[in-house]
Amino acid sequence: MQIYESIMADLNGSPTTALLSAVRYAKDNRLLPRGFDKRSASEDIAVIGSAAADEDFAGGGDRVRYSVRLGDAQGPFRIEAELWFQPVSYRWADNLRRYNSAETRRFIEFYDSMVSGSAVILTRYVTTGISDGL
Secondary structure (H helix, E strand, O other): OOOOOEEEEOOOOOEEOOOOOOOEEEEEOOOOOOOOOOOOOOHHHOOEOHHHHOOOOEOOEOOOOOOOOOOOOOOOEEEEEEEEEOOOOHHHHHHHHHOOOHHHHHHHHHHHHHHHHOOEEEEEEEEEEEOOOO
16 A cells, blocks of 8 residues: 655654644655656655655656565456545544644544545546466
């Protein structure tokens, strides 16, 4: 699974979702707009992490390759791929639960009531008939 996201870090380099504790990005591989050149991007909008050196991760998209050991299995095979979008991650929302304020309680209540619809499939690709040896 490939997850495109930004992860903030605190002074100790530990991941954090608390905006007041965050001092830098530990990872930022959000999909880039078409025409974006990550090599010339300024530090405040730079790609952070292994995606910075990934030639397939470029403005307008990314190419992800998966390799599956088939053993003695015989084709044809069916491959399904989905691209999901989730504007608020579970980790981020869940970390708010420890704060006892009217605003955070209200947000968590909204989030919990909508969690089943908090992510949507943007696109889906299915192919069949693929035989072994590809």
